[in-house]
Amino acid sequence: MHNSSMFNIHLAKVYGFCRGVQAVSQLADELVDGEQRPVYSIGKLVHNDQVVKYYDERGLKVVTSPAGNVPGIALIRAHGITSEKRKEFEDAGFTLIDGTCRIVLANHAKCEKSCRPVLFFGIKGHAETLSTVDRLKVDYLIIENEEDLDAVDPSRKWNVVIQTTFSSLKAERFKAVLASRGVDFRCLNAICSASSRRREALLLLCGCCDTVLVVGDRQSANTMELYRIACQQDVRAYFVSCVQDITDEMLQCRDLGITAGASVSPRQVRDFLAFLKQRGGTVVQS
Numbered sequence: 001m002h003n004s005s006m007f008n009i010h011l012a013k014v015y016g017f018c019r020g021v022q023a024v025s026q027l028a029d030e031l032v033d034g035e036q037r038p039v040y041s042i043g044k045l046v047h048n049d050q051v052v053k054y055y056d057e058r059g060l061k062v063v064t065s066p067a068g069n070v071p072g073i074a075l076i077r078a079h080g081i082t083s084e085k086r087k088e089f090e091d092a093g094f095t096l097i098d099g100t101c102r103i104v105l106a107n108h109a110k111c112e113k114s115c116r117p118v119l120f121f122g123i124k125g126h127a128e129t130l131s132t133v134d135r136l137k138v139d140y141l142i143i144e145n146e147e148d149l150d151a152v153d154p155s156r157k158w159n160v161v162i163q164t165t166f167s168s169l170k171a172e173r174f175k176a177v178l179a180s181r182g183v184d185f186r187c188l189n190a191i192c193s194a195s196s197r198r199r200e201a202l203l204l205l206c207g208c209c210d211t212v213l214v215v216g217d218r219q220s221a222n223t224m225e226l227y228r229i230a231c232q233q234d235v236r237a238y239f240v241s242c243v244q245d246i247t248d249e250m251l252q253c254r255d256l257g258i259t260a261g262a263s264v265s266p267r268q269v270r271d272f273l274a275f276l277k278q279r280g281g282t283v284v285q286s
């Protein structure tokens, strides 16, 4: 193992906030900087408690219902909300700002137009699943696991809509099962490439580093997936949520790679880099 206190820092080519989260956090910044009225986010803005805490300290309170809260401005996060939830807030006197990711909105529009019944491949109970199936005017089934496919009537013609962050492996398997059962279906959308682009960038990073830090929050599925992938490569992989998690052992390296999940803010990554530079690291172009 390299024993010097000097090491190179390599940043993944793609890391941190995806476009949808970047856009909603920009809206959150504008709200906390400019609004006098109480400002809220409907549900946690991202699966990252440090980002939630950062906004909470600046006045953006997380709420799940209008009950017990003074009406103000409520931000809809990237996953979107159901029309029932929207009405609940509006009826209670709240003004809503829509931060639903454009890709999720495009899926909403496809659902609204679907004339065929829909198989929605997604996580049951997930906010995006709820907001998307809410747009449907036709029958639907939520398919989270392979057993759920047993409820699909093969005599009907179906449309398939996939949750933007659903596992691509699972989606392909589900499609293969449907095809093998002779089900007539058309797939209306693709999985968002944000997660796969971060995974591909991580693999490249692992090729030029001996140690990799995956920055994020354990609640975030895409960050945990990055960590799982890093652990399978020929590097020492560590999961870190804050600079306090960094140990001396982690910095016993020559080339240190940094990646971050889609819910990690640029500010958090900057904090990590500042800390690592103080500890002898130099950022290099990979």
Ligand code: SF4
Pocket: 018, 019, 020, 021, 078, 079, 101, 102, 103, 104, 164, 165, 192, 193, 194, 195, 262
């Ligand atoms: S992962 Fe993709 S679909 Fe989901 S919020 Fe980010 S950019 Fe939008």
